[in-house]
Amino acid sequence: MIHLSGIHFIRQERHILEDVNLHMNPGEHWVLLGRNGSGKTTLLELMNGYEFPSRGTVEVLGNRYGQCDVREVRKNIGYISQSLFEKLNLTDPVWEVVATGEYAYLRFYQEIPQEVKERALLKLEQVRIPHLADQPLGTLSQGERKKVMLARSLMMKPSILIMDEPAAGLDLYERERLLTDINDLSRQDIMVVYVTHHIEEIIPLFTHVALIEQGKLIAAGRKEEVLTPENVHRAFGVNITLEWFQERPWIRVIESK
């Protein structure tokens, strides 16, 4: 599905990604985990074809970037990020914001077909906020806004859904509600790629983890094998113990004296 091979990404003489090899196959759901500035968002931008590597190849859904029409490939990729949210109009009603996801437009300039409106309402039900359909986007809580983004990205039936820190800034309650909706995606035929710095956001849906540190992959593979205290220490520079509870990893920080 997504194959990054021998990726180097150099900008302004800085080696931002160095020899990254990452292969994500059908049936897998991935978390990219690493500190601030480690290169996670850059990896997502390469997968979306918004950036091109200085060296190496990117292949998504059987299409090699540089030899295909990236815009066509993007029609199968949902992307949830803060920068996309900032482009949406806060005065638009929620159902309309969701409906625009159908065509990957930011706004409609003509009447929205009834069938598209109905599908938008269904998506809002799926993320458990049907009652907010007519409210302007700007009146929603941060957690509700993230759910709108999720519903919107599902409108075009993506094969891959890429999320860049969707739970950032949410309180515990809102974060867990959003994670429940994301976990429910296991019932659909969508590969999820999720970026975070928080280990406890690795919900049961996710099968694989890639740990990144200063542009290099420390480890990538099945989550149980990658999430060792040694690897986490290499990625975050913090000593921890890690416990699995209800299929999620939870950490305790060990103070170094």
Ligand SMILES: Nc1ncnc2c1ncn2[C@@H]1O[C@H](COP(=O)(O)OP(=O)(O)OP(=O)(O)O)[C@@H](O)[C@H]1O
């Ligand atoms: N086009 C660019 N030109 C110069 N520097 C860049 C460019 N793109 C990314 N960087 C730098 O590369 C590093 C990695 O950035 P990136 O946004 O990928 O990190 P991240 O892991 O997503 O961080 P965060 O968790 O803080 O969002 C940062 O230091 C950033 O400033």
